């Protein structure tokens with residue numbers, strides 16, 4: 001398989017480390033990287049800015065169909081409130097439908113691409129060369145997110161962040177449309193006991209084995 005387009009799908013729950021891995025894999029292979037969670041975060045942010053209710057499916061779908069990806073403050077997008085809001089709009093089927101083409105176009109870049117999210121291996125790129133499903137225990141994920149948010153001046157408690165993560169996991173896994181789940185042919189990578197470099201080495205070895213197959 002070496003020499004063909006390389007599309008790497010990285011899925012997993014909140015703060016499992018999928019973005020960190022996806023970014024490093026993209027840099028390693030010289031491929032473009034798309035954090036698809038940011039798209040859902042942008043839709044939520046645009047709706048809040050417009051004073052709309054996140055549960056308003058019609059407004060959410062219209063926003064998802066027509067928003068401009070520039071002009072958002074990334075620190076705000078990556079904040080706790082927007083993560084929660086993103087998972088509310090992400091459960092609306094029309095929002096997911098409206099975001100499919102942008103993601104598939106990105107994945108069709110010459111040479112390939114790396115995308116991370118919840119449904120990359122199952123819905124967006126079912127033909128991806130390699131599918132990684134990255135996990136870690138809720139406590140480990142909450143500790144990572146706590147450290148990350150504290151570094152940005154957010155004073156949220158570990159317990160509060162753990163509760164956020166559990167709620168978001170339940171909503172993302174329980175929705176009817178494109179729920180968070182590993183594709184049948186995804187390879188599971190539990191990073192609970194792995195540092196960033198160890199997790200990257202494990203991910204790279206999975207991708208290399210797949211490319212050589």
Ligand SMILES: Nc1ncnc2c1ncn2[C@@H]1O[C@H](COP(=O)(O)OP(=O)(O)O)[C@@H](O)[C@H]1O
Pocket residue numbers: 012013014015016017018019020021144145147148191194195196197199
């Ligand atoms: N294996 C790891 N060990 C320790 N910290 C990690 C690991 N992977 C990621 N992190 C850190 O955890 C936080 C969440 O990682 P991120 O890649 O953004 O997760 P996700 O994209 O799954 O939400 C970041 O601050 C990141 O630096």
Ligand SMILES: Nc1ccn([C@@H]2O[C@H](COP(=O)(O)OP(=O)(O)O)[C@@H](O)[C@H]2O)c(=O)n1
Pocket residue numbers: 013014015016019036037038040041083086087088090091116117118119120168172
């Ligand atoms: N492909 C994707 C990516 C994100 N999402 C939704 O968007 C929310 C935010 O995703 P994210 O990847 O930015 O969140 P973190 O995992 O970084 O916390 C998730 O909780 C999902 O509800 C999704 O439904 N599908």
